Amino acid sequence: MKVRAIALNTFSGLVRNKIIILFCAGCICILLLMLTSLLAMRNLRAAQNAERMQMMVLPLIAGMMTFISGFGSLLAAWSAADAVASEMRAGTVLAVLARPVRRWEFLLGKFLGVQLLMFVFVLIMLGLNYLLAWIGGATISTNPWVLIVYPMVRYAVYSALGMLLVTVMHPIVAFCIVLVVMIGAGLVAPNNPQTFMPEWLRTGLFYVLPSSNLLSETRFLTITRATLRAATWTDHATALVYGLDYALVCFVLAAWIFRSRSLSRD
Amino acid sequence: MAAAVIEFQHVTKVYKRLFSEEKLAALSDVSFESAPGQVCAFLGPNGAGKTTSISILMGFFFASSGEVRVFGYPPGDLRAKKQIGFLPENFAFHKFLTAPKLLRFHLQLAGRNPAAAGSLIPELLAKVKLNGYENLKIGKYSRGMVQRLGIAQALLCNPQLVVLDEPTSGLDPAGRREVLQLLGQMKAEGKTIFISSHILPEVEQIADHVIIINRGKMVRSGRLRDLLAAGRQVEILADRVPEDLPWLRTATVEPAPRGVRILVDVAGKREAVESLWAAGCDVIAMTPLRSTLEELFLKEVDQPGGAQ
Numbered sequence: 134m135k136v137r138a139i140a141l142n143t144f145s146g147l148v149r150n151k152i153i154i155l156f157c158a159g160c161i162c163i164l165l166l167m168l169t170s171l172l173a174m175r176n177l178r179a180a181q182n183a184e185r186m187q188m189m190v191l192p193l194i195a196g197m198m199t200f201i202s203g204f205g206s207l208l209a210a211w212s213a214a215d216a217v218a219s220e221m222r223a224g225t226v227l228a229v230l231a232r233p234v235r236r237w238e239f240l241l242g243k244f245l246g247v248q249l250l251m252f253v254f255v256l257i258m259l260g261l262n263y264l265l266a267w268i269g270g271a272t273i274s275t276n277p278w279v280l281i282v283y284p285m286v287r288y289a290v291y292s293a294l295g296m297l298l299v300t301v302m303h304p305i306v307a308f309c310i311v312l313v314v315m316i317g318a319g320l321v322a323p324n325n326p327q328t329f330m331p332e333w334l335r336t337g338l339f340y341v342l343p344s345s346n347l348l349s350e351t352r353f354l355t356i357t358r359a360t361l362r363a364a365t366w367t368d369h370a371t372a373l374v375y376g377l378d379y380a381l382v383c384f385v386l387a388a389w390i391f392r393s394r395s396l397s398r399d
Numbered sequence: 400m401a402a403a404v405i406e407f408q409h410v411t412k413v414y415k416r417l418f419s420e421e422k423l424a425a426l427s428d429v430s431f432e433s434a435p436g437q438v439c440a441f442l443g444p445n446g447a448g449k450t451t452s453i454s455i456l457m458g459f460f461f462a463s464s465g466e467v468r469v470f471g472y473p474p475g476d477l478r479a480k481k482q483i484g485f486l487p488e489n490f491a492f493h494k495f496l497t498a499p500k501l502l503r504f505h506l507q508l509a510g511r512n513p514a515a516a517g518s519l520i521p522e523l524l525a526k527v528k529l530n531g532y533e534n535l536k537i538g539k540y541s542r543g544m545v546q547r548l549g550i551a552q553a554l555l556c557n558p559q560l561v562v563l564d565e566p567t568s569g570l571d572p573a574g575r576r577e578v579l580q581l582l583g584q585m586k587a588e589g590k591t592i593f594i595s596s597h598i599l600p601e602v603e604q605i606a607d608h609v610i611i612i613n614r615g616k617m618v619r620s621g622r623l624r625d626l627l628a629a630g631r632q633v634e635i636l637a638d639r640v641p642e643d644l645p646w647l648r649t650a651t652v653e654p655a656p657r658g659v660r661i662l663v664d665v666a667g668k669r670e671a672v673e674s675l676w677a678a679g680c681d682v683i684a685m686t687p688l689r690s691t692l693e694e695l696f697l698k699e700v701d702q703p704g705g706a707q
Contacts, residue, residue: 134507134510134512135507135508135510137507138504138507138508139508142493142496142504145493145495145496146493146495149495223491224487224489224490224491225491225492225493227457227459227485227487228485228487228490228491228492228505228549228552229508230457230458230459231457231480231483231485231487232480232505232508232509233477233480233481233508233509233510234480234508235477393461395454395459395460395461396454396459396460397454397459397460
């Protein structure tokens with residue numbers, strides 16, 4: 134009951150958070166700009182070579198989906214960092230932890246509140262994906278559970294990482310580090326052809342950084358008449374367990390650090 | 400004697416800067432106890448270590464050395480926290496909530512079902528005079544309303560120990576009086592109150608026990624009655640006073656409705672009265688002057704090196 138109360142309170146706070154509202158408004162503006170070109174292409178399609186236009190439209194849709202997905206990871210990290218930091222900043226954490234609430238229960242409540250926000254985000258994103266595909270004149274053949282579970286696990290990883298970092302540093306610094314981690318994870322992904330990094334460093338970082346590529350739903354995303362890309366249940370299970378394990382380790386570390394942290398109004 | 404509700408045994412708290420040898424002792428060897436049902440005033444100038452001590456008591460900070468027990472448990476233990484109501488200094492709430500929602504949230508945090516609380520929340524809001532503001536978001540509350548709401552949440556689960564850090568800060572005189580009345584009610588209900596405040600005349604009205612700390616060290620502790628009884632002056636009321644008495648040079652003489660009021664040191668009271676009688680004056684009354692808590696406090700914290 135305590136954890137649920139903290140989670141719901143965190144969710145209520147996050148949907149009213151001005152920075153997050155601003156964050157989402159920025160994302161919507163960018164999407165609208167991209168949508169303009171998508172609509173223009175769709176109108177041109179009838180007049181020009183339909184096959185060629187389809188090849189231009191589909192990457193644009195995939196790009197928009199990747200953008201929304203990446204934005205979600207940043208939103209998850211920021212929300213988690215801010216959910217904890219804002220309680221410390223305002224001093225509300227003192228009133229909450231004066232109650233018979235364990236520190237890890239507080240963090241878990243915060244974490245679940247962020248996951249609730251991200252679940253709403255994923256549902257909106259899913260609807261937007263289908264809308265974009267429809268506007269672009271295509272259909273999404275991917276099974277919807279993949280488009281829900283994979284981003285949720287990825288967001289759990291980034292929110293746990295954000296939460297871990299904010300237990301020892303300012304939320305903006307924590308967010309910047311998560312951003313660097315995200316970029317780094319993309320650079321060291323096996324499908325990235327970059328060559329400036331020595332192999333040993335690339336391998337080392339690949340094992341340490343969360344694999345956004347492995348947890349990306351876009352690798353299953355097929356926006357044509359094609360069917361779901363072949364993936365066995367063991368592939369899914371391995372990828373999802375990897376993500377959940379990463380999130381769990383980050384969360385346990387965050388709880389361990391928070392356990393011995395002095396709490397005062399920052 | 401019943402077991403102490405709060406026990407501080409040789410508590411020291413040293414703040415250390417990360418990656419630096421610089422250290423700051425916020426508390427040095429502080430020891431005190433608070434008995435059940437007692438109103439304990441925890442006093443000290445700004446930066447004396449009051450909030451640090453309260454934070455250690457609540458389990459927010461960790462003592463560098465020494466032992467702290469609350470209801471016999473270490474600070475932060477859930478069994479202790481279940482019995483504590485706490486009002487932090489400059490209390491802050493989730494501004495998007497209304498007062499009833501906030502109190503329901505705190506009930507849930509205490510492991511209680513808000514649906515089963517019945518009329519508890521409306522009664523508490525009425526007690527702190529916040530009834531009628533149930534639909535107003537806390538972000539729109541005045542400082543005094545927030546403080547009263549803080550007191551309501553501190554009293555929410557009928558705690559046995561109420562820890563209040565500057566409960567009257569930001570309140571106007573009427574608000575302070577209301578808080579004082581609430582504290583009086585809690586005292587009458589037999590609750591243990593641990594209060595830190597700068598408004599000494601008000602604390603004096605309700606406190607049983609006083610602890611004064613300065614620069615992280617405890618400078619005075621004891622029953623308020625005992626500490627204030629040890630006044631240094633005596634008031635003598637006489638019908639008149641001759642001007643040639645030698646001890647008058649060190650005494651204070653003021654006109655009073657029925658004669659003159661003379662203030663002399665306790666050590667010189669006998670000489671003063673005898674010389675007044677010898678001069679044919681009528682000594683109407685002689686009263687030992689009780690010092691105020693403010694005088695006691697200022698005397699303790701102003702002593703050069705007293706807290707070193």
